[in-house]
Amino acid sequence: MSSSSAALQERSGAARETPVLVVDDLRTQIHTPHGDVQAVDGISFTLGRGETLGVVGESGSGKSVLGRTIMGLYTTGPTMTVTGRVLIAGKDVHALSASELRELWGGDVGMVFQDPMTALNPVKKVGVHLTESLRKRRGMNRPQAKARAAELLALVGIPEPRRRLDQYPHELSGGMRQRVVIAMALANEPALLIADEPTTALDVTVQRQILDLLARLQDELGMAIMLISHNLGVVAGRADRVAVMYAGRVVETADAAALFDAPHHPYTEALLEAIPRLHQPPHVRLAAIDGAPPNMVAPPVGCRFAPRCRYAQPDCTEAPPSLDPAMANGVVTPGHSFACYHPVNAGGQ
Amino acid sequence: MSEMTQVSTPPAYGQAVDAAVAPAPMQDPRRSRSLWAGVVLTALGIVTVAIGVAGLRGANGWLQLAVVVAGLALTHVGAGRLLRHRFGAGFDLTSWLSAIWLVLLVLAALLAPVLPLGEHEDIASTLSAPVFARPDLLSEYPLGTNNFGLDLLARVLYGARASLVVALGAVAMGLVIGAALGIVSGFFRKTTDAVIGIFTNSLLAVPPLILLIALATVLEPSLRNLAFALSLLALPSIVRMARASTLTFVQREFVLAARAMGASRLRIMTRELLPNVMLPLLSYAMVMISVLIVAEASLSFLGLGIQPPDPSWGNMIAEGEGNAFEEHPHIVLVPGVVLFLTVFSLNLLGEKARKRFDPRQAKL
């Protein structure tokens, strides 16, 4: 695992200065009444200023848990055990005290959520969502915070920002609400933005607008973005690099272009085939991949994708394949790694 | 930018507009017939009430009461038709009347000392007043007098002060403590939840009347102590409701979003959860007030609440003990009807508000 993170670090010039985010062998175990779920199982990567990493995988593959573990933000509920290291802007997230963590959240790192319908408090005005943190964190007074909030709304492309401040969330459309959620995440100019399925609940045209907005904001503010989606199509053209997750592990990671050109892992290939086309209704499940993700309490030994893999061989179920650099004509392809014994599109091996 | 045009108008606004535009063309024969029926019924009702109040003075009391009630019923049906004709089919006269009743009652109770009312508690000053005078709206004692010649209208209004102060105080105490306990319980879960759960369950395990009687024997029967005792009655259900809504709201992403912006736990409980939890609780509180008014009346009826000659609806009803009720039914009917109307109105409006703010259909 660490060999791949070293490889990633080496190739990315931006990452070499001071990476915004370093994730090293991160493991998150959720203790549920049915047993322990290894929701994130040894993930490593780095992300530099202005870079976008797309994290893709079916629902249940551990993307949200990964995002939240990186933030150190756990939902109330089951207890979790986290090992490994996360550095955000050089700070070791899991070594921070509760109050230092709160400093980090909404400061160095912001988060955008999946459902803009529930991500805003229905009884709070749009303006209050923004001004609360500005006043507390920046020590602004009421008019200053209001002016800044209106600026933020203008920044995320909301017309008539002054008037919107006094509206309630239910008076806005889904796309507008998601813009408000993004404005909230940006309030304190984070170095890292974690966007967990930011467009899944929106319809197709609005999806594109929100993704364009994120790209523009990244150009203007230079933050690193972790763009999480179950749909490989969403990250296409938006991410510099893509990490494909399956059952808590990264099974393939590469530059976006390389991954779309020549996916090596059968799961990536299947995801590519399953990209919803424009004429399909939104929110269709990735029905093209037969079978369901494994039971995460007792995942299969060996390759976790084996039960669903059309290229599976007997050796696949013996030991888990490690995430190793891809080779082309005997030379390591920079930044491209995958975990499979019988890769596709790997003619040179 | 198609999303920008999707901004929706709040539904309530849309409805109000519909209702105002609703009066349909007069030429629709069915509608105009219903209009005439409304006019006739209303006029008939008003005349009947007038006959009952003025024309039948001195006649059999039950007959007079029956005529007045029939007249009021006719007026209600007729006026309901007229108002629906004017404001659309959604107009609910009963709800409006309930609200008007409550507003008038509260105002009259507040202003009782400055209103031109008869004597409500000083027996010495009513030695020459008629005893057990029958209600007669046109006389000096509109709702009659009791066995000491005290004016029942005055007593009902001063009794309303006691009932409302006690019930409102109890519900306010219950809301503050109950919401706090419920939110803390639902937010922290685990041990906190278990401890608070044991507390509410033990309160629920004691039959309410026994709890009240036990408290009444220990505590001085003052308004404050009564309110405290009754708030214990309201507490368990408020804690449970607050906890249940906290459990649903804490799952919503806006709580996670607030945390992701660095909000502290206290801030999340007070700024994110409390307003959401309070909305359904406030509508429930209306219903709770009515329950507590009845509870206070029951206590006072049993002699454990407000002590005569201070009036309260409960101890006024208790004055009908013995054969006073048989011979002078108005002693019980006057406070009884006022109690009934108040409880009815609170329940009706509380239910309406509750349906509107039900957490399960809360606007997202």
Ligand SMILES: Nc1ncnc2c1ncn2[C@@H]1O[C@H](COP(=O)(O)OP(=O)(O)O)[C@@H](O)[C@H]1O
């Ligand atoms: N609060 C939780 N309690 C129990 N299991 C959870 C919880 N959150 C996530 N999981 C489990 O962790 C795994 C990964 O979930 P998640 O990260 O939400 O997937 P994704 O975001 O990729 O759809 C799933 O198997 C899920 O069942």
Ligand code: SF4
């Ligand atoms: S290791 Fe085997 S089972 Fe796993 S993806 Fe590769 S070919 Fe399929």
Ligand SMILES: [Mg+2]
């Ligand atoms: Mg998810």
